[in-house]
């Protein structure tokens with residue numbers, strides 16, 4: 001209870017301070033009060049988690065769910081299409097599944113199980129069934145195939161895979177390899193068309209729905225592994241981030257911290273294999289006893305219809321999702337909905353403003369945090385565009401720093417003593433968070449090398465260790481925190497850092513652009529990387545080189561205006577709508593290879609002109625100046 005003691009001392013000190021400082025001078029310490037209130041809420045939430053998990057036996061998120069199932073059995077937990085599942089329904093179904101898995105398959109406590117499922121109610125009762133058996137759940141991304149799938153299973157030491165019949169093709173593709181690796185595969189369906197894969201639903205349906213004896217979870221503690229959630233990063237194979245029982249509970253309380261209530265209906269279109277959908281959305285419902293409306297896939301055109309149909313009061317978002325919503329044609333009933341709060345991350349200030357203007361006064365709870373990260377921020381002040389505040393109280397709890405980063409060398413700048421250098425207010429820096437008992441970093445399963453790579457040592461003093469977030473942030477003079485970019489999403493050109501997301505936000509304002517993805521490509525003989533934009537045009541629109549030239553010249557610094565443009569029919573995105581840059585960067589700007597129309601920023605003609613093989617050759621020969 002170190003945290004508790006420190007928190008109480010700090011709070012007591014501050015209350016004293018507030019009493020001593022006469023109210024007339026309070027405006028001299030702007031935000032002191034909101035900072036304090038936010039800190040108080042965080043301490044309360046974290047004390048609640050600790051208190052629960054320190055009990056013998058510990059109260060885990062599963063117990064919190066079961067408590068709601070006992071008190072409010074008939075409250076809907078899940079809505080999916082026309083189906084409704086109450087807390088009691090899900091409790092019973094997960095009992096059946098746990099029994100089938102334990103007795104029929106002989107699953108032992110602690111044995112990791114892979115789930116390969118799309119967004120559907122099955123996901124939720126399977127999660128609870130595994131929790132009841134004390135088995136960590138490895139949440140596989142349902143877009144992962146082949147070698148990457150095999151790697152993901154191996155990282156979490158999965159020996160049993162539960163898959164959806166919808167993913168039959170993906171399962172069959174790797175089945176021989178999985179069988180070779182000693183992994184048993186089952187479908188969570190009534191029948192199986194695949195030889196060697198049993199359908200488990202009949203066994204589950206036949207099992208008793210009585211609660212399981214508690215000995216399965218006898219070994220569970222705050223630090224037990226509850227889940228593995230895969231993070232893709234910008235390159236390479238998926239990494240399995242370890243989610244402990246404590247982390248699970250802390251993340252599931254985020255909704256409550258933002259004001260989620262038992263009577264709320266939360267709408268989740270984000271994939272359940274990531275922490276936002278599963279832990280904050282579904283987990284948030286477990287925590288407060290609310291209802292979750294699940295949708296298989298986000299649809300911009302159905303979004304508000306669904307909100308009206310299911311009486312949704314809270315939506316979950318990522319920034320791109322909000323942008324898609326703002327891009328839909330305006331409708332007279334845009335403001336007819338009961339949504340009071342939006343919970344998510346990655347919302348840029350322009351979209352944030354536009355969203356509020358168009359869809360009405362929705363309170364936006366923007367947070368920042370990585371699945372595997374050891375701390376984060378929440379916007380608790382309502383400052384548009386900010387992800388939170390560098391609150392001195394929070395800092396005492398989770399010591400973080402923004403340090404100077406060399407984008408080109410892709411590493412932190414170090415001084416003559418070999419230590420990192422703090423940035424000044426208003427300067428962009430790499431966010432690092434100290435690894436302590438309160439803010440532990442559990443790393444990635446089965447990959448100590450990748451775990452070590454996320455740890456930055458000798459930051460402020462020799463021998464210390466910080467979690468490297470890989471994100472560039474800015475803290476302004478009023479201590480508001482703004483997200484800038486992922487480290488890999490910033491490139492350097494003409495000695496300047498170009499933040500791709502900022503360029504994207506600017507280009508998205510062009511009237512013929514539907515979607516845009518900005519990245520840097522290598523040009524032989526040039527330092528750094530040169531800006532390129534992949535663009536999807538609005539239906540019926542065409543690319544207008546001259547006006548695009550004028551617009552970029554007026555709105556962007558010259559080093560940030562893309563030199564190359566590539567027109568695509570669709571832009572490749574991940575399951576959480578993040579744009580994929582890897583392949584685009586690799587393909588570069590060679591018109592001999594790329595079939596899409598390519599354009600080149602021609603300063604003489606003051607326009608973007610088609611990039612033909614001759615121009616390309618001239619660039620390579622350095623006859624054409626970029």
Ligand SMILES: *[C@@H]1O[C@H](CO)[C@@H](O)[C@H](O)[C@H]1NC(C)=O
Nearest residue numbers: 076079265308309310311312
């Ligand atoms: C939504 O609210 C209306 C009015 O309160 C009610 O009639 C309707 O049944 C509700 N719909 C759902 C899906 O809960």
Ligand SMILES: *[C@@H]1O[C@H](CO)[C@@H](O)[C@H](O)[C@H]1NC(C)=O
Nearest residue numbers: 363364365379380381382383
């Ligand atoms: C975040 O900022 C928005 C400003 O639009 C505000 O409405 C919302 O309440 C803030 N979030 C929290 C948790 O206070």
